[in-house]
Amino acid sequence: xxxxxxxxxxxxSAMAFLSLAVGLILYALRDTIVFFYTPTEMAEKNVQPGTxxxxxxLVEKGSFRQGENGIIHFAVTDTNKSVKVTYKGVLPDxxxxxxxxxxxxxxxxxxxxxxxxxxxxxxxxxxPREVADSLKxxxxxxxxxxxxxxxxxxxxxxxxxxx
Amino acid sequence: MLSPxxxxxxxxxxxxxxxxxxxxxxxxxxxxxVVLLPIGIGPDQALLQRIAPGALWIALLMSVLLSADRIYxxxxxxxxxxxxxxGPAPLEVVALAKALAHWLxxxxxxxxxxxxxxxxxNLRADLVPGLLLSMITGSLALSMxxxxxxxxxxxxxxxxxxxxxxxxxxxxxxxIFGVTASTGGQAGPDISTSSYLILxxxxxxxxxxxxxxxxxxxxxxxx
Amino acid sequence: MxxxxxxxxxFLRLQKAVQPWLIAxxxxxxxxxxxxxxxxxxxxxxxxETVRIMFIHVPASILAMGIYVFMAIAHAVGFIFRHPxxxxxxxxxxxxxxxxxxxxxxxxxxxxxxxxGTWWVWDARLTSMFVxxxxxxxxxxxxxxxxxxxxxxxxxxxxxxxxxxxVPIIKFSVxxxxxxxxxxxxxxxxxxxxxxxILTPLLWCIAGxxxxxxxxxxxxxxxxxxxxxxxxxELAQVGRAG
Numbered sequence: 250x251x252x253x254x255x256x257x258x259x260x261x262s263a264m265a266f267l268s269l270a271v272g273l274i275l276y277a278l279r280d281t282i283v284f285f286y287t288p289t290e291m292a293e294k295n296v297q298p299g300t301x302x303x304x305x306x307l308v309e310k311g312s313f314r315q316g317e318n319g320i321i322h323f324a325v326t327d328t329n330k331s332v333k334v335t336y337k338g339v340l341p342d343x344x345x346x347x348x349x350x351x352x353x354x355x356x357x358x359x360x361x362x363x364x365x366x367x368x369x370x371x372x373x374x375x376x377p378r379e380v381a382d383s384l385k386x387x388x389x390x391x392x393x394x395x396x397x398x399x400x401x402x403x404x405x406x407x408x409x410x411x412x
Numbered sequence: 413m414l415s416p417x418x419x420x421x422x423x424x425x426x427x428x429x430x431x432x433x434x435x436x437x438x439x440x441x442x443x444x445x446v447v448l449l450p451i452g453i454g455p456d457q458a459l460l461q462r463i464a465p466g467a468l469w470i471a472l473l474m475s476v477l478l479s480a481d482r483i484y485x486x487x488x489x490x491x492x493x494x495x496x497x498x499g500p501a502p503l504e505v506v507a508l509a510k511a512l513a514h515w516l517x518x519x520x521x522x523x524x525x526x527x528x529x530x531x532x533x534n535l536r537a538d539l540v541p542g543l544l545l546s547m548i549t550g551s552l553a554l555s556m557x558x559x560x561x562x563x564x565x566x567x568x569x570x571x572x573x574x575x576x577x578x579x580x581x582x583x584x585x586x587x588i589f590g591v592t593a594s595t596g597g598q599a600g601p602d603i604s605t606s607s608y609l610i611l612x613x614x615x616x617x618x619x620x621x622x623x624x625x626x627x628x629x630x631x632x633x634x635x
Numbered sequence: 636m637x638x639x640x641x642x643x644x645x646f647l648r649l650q651k652a653v654q655p656w657l658i659a660x661x662x663x664x665x666x667x668x669x670x671x672x673x674x675x676x677x678x679x680x681x682x683x684e685t686v687r688i689m690f691i692h693v694p695a696s697i698l699a700m701g702i703y704v705f706m707a708i709a710h711a712v713g714f715i716f717r718h719p720x721x722x723x724x725x726x727x728x729x730x731x732x733x734x735x736x737x738x739x740x741x742x743x744x745x746x747x748x749x750x751x752g753t754w755w756v757w758d759a760r761l762t763s764m765f766v767x768x769x770x771x772x773x774x775x776x777x778x779x780x781x782x783x784x785x786x787x788x789x790x791x792x793x794x795x796x797x798x799x800x801x802v803p804i805i806k807f808s809v810x811x812x813x814x815x816x817x818x819x820x821x822x823x824x825x826x827x828x829x830x831x832x833i834l835t836p837l838l839w840c841i842a843g844x845x846x847x848x849x850x851x852x853x854x855x856x857x858x859x860x861x862x863x864x865x866x867x868x869e870l871a872q873v874g875r876a877g
Contacts, residue, residue, distance in 0.1 A: 252502075255501075255502060256502070259502065259504060259505070263620045263624070266616045266617075266619055266620045267616070267617070267620055269613075269616055270612075270613040270614075270616035270617045270620075271613070273609045273610065273612055273613035273616070274609075274610055274613045276609060277605075277606040277607070277609035277610045277613070278606075278610075278811055284756075284758040284759065284812065284813055284814050284815060285813060285815075301462070305813065339752075340752070341749070341750065341751055341752025341753075342685075342749050342750060342752075343681065343682070343750050343751070343752075344752075351815055366752075366753070367752065368751045368752045368753055368756065368815060369750060369751050369752055370751065370815055370817070371681060371682065371750060371751075371817055372817055372818075372828075373817045373818045373819060373820040373823070373828045374820070374828045374829070375679050375682075375686060375689070375820065375828070375829045375830060375833045375834075376679065376680055376829070376830035376832075376833065377677035377678065377679070377680060377830060377832055377833070378677075378678070378679075378680040379677075380680070380830050380832075381680035382680075560797070564777070564790055564793060564794065565780070568780050568781060569780075570780045571780070574773075574776055574777065574780050577769070577772060577773045577776055578773040578776075578777070578794060580769070581766045581769035581770055581773065581798075582797075584762065584766055588762075617800075621797060625793050625796075625797050628789070628793050629789070629790055629793050631789075632786050632789035632790055632793075633786060633790075635786075
């Protein structure tokens with residue numbers, strides 16, 4: 250075998266390996282490692298009580314309630330399914346009804362989620378309040394896909410609520 | 413091309429099993445890390461059980477990394493590397509053979525032993541098959557990247573620390589996908605197929621990138 | 636231009652002529668951008684005044700990735716065309732890129748605490764950005780560990796080229812995986828998701844920080860060229876003496 254043929258074989262096998270790797274990644278990316286599970290995914294995966302995980306979604310409108318002993322109740326929804334969450338501690342500034350949150354904690358036997366950390370997630374849009382209000386008024390408010398039916402007024406309601 | 417490839421593997425495997433080959437040292441190091449961990453954490457069996465897969469992965473990658481040094485040092489010092497470089501096979505093929513030999517003598521045996529030693533960390537028995545599978549796969553990439561680090565730092569006086577700084581960041585994706593593949597991430601004990609596929613893809617990438625980059629580094633060191 | 640700069644003396648002359656103007660432009664653009672960002676831009680409807688961290692965080696992140704890509708390209712050019720200044724440019728850029736990466740991580744952390752409620756999480760975006768910082772450190776360490784400059788340049792080039800795989804991972808991490816970090820606001824389908832009153836100051840800041848990076852890199856490159864010259868003279872002297 251000449252040196253040239255050797256090189257050709259090496260390059261071809263390297264290309265084959267690389268394309269196989271790319272193929273595997275593209276195939277795997279359809280459903281892969283996640284930072285958090287949505288309520289629907291949690292139901293699909295049939296998560297057992299006692300498992301520690303992160304739960305992500307939107308704070309369901311009208312679900313926020315201040316309970317006894319400083320325990321906070323709210324529900325996390327992905328507009329398809331929702332999970333009740335209990336939490337005791339400080340909420341981040343951005344925590345509002347209709348806003349994205351990621352809660353870290355343990356699934357309880359009764360199907361509720363006991364969080365020990367609550368993080369707020371925000372979207373990639375930035376605008377002054379007046380613009381947000383006028384977009385709202387003209388009915389031009391476009392929701393990010395995470396935000397489903399919730400928008401600026403959910404956020405505002407939540408803000409009043411947490412203040 | 414094939415016979416020099418096989419003879420390099422054969423030679424390195426033989427050398428590793430002879431006295432002073434370093435296999436025993438890597439095992440000893442692995443055991444020490446595994447034993448230190450529960451002592452550092454204190455009496456909390458539940459916590460230990462939860463972190464056992466990750467801890468075993470860390471012990472595995474540290475042991476593989478610390479045994480990487482021997483891949484090229486001796487051959488570089490006594491000049492056999494120069495002979496291999498002008499030999500019939502391209503240097504890339506030699507680099508692939510050396511990395512594979514390291515996997516056969518360090519990565520693979522440690523990957524097989526690690527889940528079995530998991531009982532020291534109170535590892536859940538149902539996690540053992542997944543951990544075994546993902547560690548055997550992932551350790552190939554660990555050895556490939558360790559060999560790359562060894563090639564980049566061969567002949568440097570400050571090589572030991574540099575190799576860790578260069579290679580540990582590249583181990584992060586292996587660690588992430590390896591651990592989630594073996595434990596199913598947060599959701600449960602089932603093996604996560606997609607994480608395993610990405611782990612396999614990273615392994616394939618490393619099999620291509622490591623020999624090419626190692627050969628380039630070795631040429632730079634020998635000119 | 637490319638071939639013209641292959642001569643280090645010409646580069647030194649050109650750099651000397653350009654530098655004052657570049658510094659002036661940096662002061663003006665960056666000053667104007669920061670003024671717009673910190674005083675003129677309106678607070679965000681959700682995040683209020685905190686959004687102003689963006690005017691430092693976003694340019695620093697873009698430059699952190701951009702400078703690494705620049706280094707990889709410079710080394711590729713050095714390997715292929717044997718351009719004598721290419722690897723020196725990459726070496727000069729590395730500390731600047733590392734500092735921007737650090738600024739990006741630090742400001743992101745300061746932003747994360749009030750908004751998300753945490754200084755740090757290990758999601759895909761933050762982790763890959765952290766890896767970028769480690770890659771910068773490794774790259775710089777290689778230049779310091781290898782004494783012979785020619786060898787150092789080749790080894791550093793290998794490190795830069797292998798590490799560049801991480802840059803697309805950082806960029807697309809927020810789309811491939813669900814992360815706590817929000818998706819891209821600037822380079823996204825359907826144009827930037829930022830209102831013009833906030834977008835304009837941001838673009839000025841990006842331009843300003845980019846100019847600052849250029850000034851710093853060119854200055855460091857000048858120092859590197861001079862250092863190599865000194866080394867050559869020393870070698871020649873040793874040669875004559877021996």
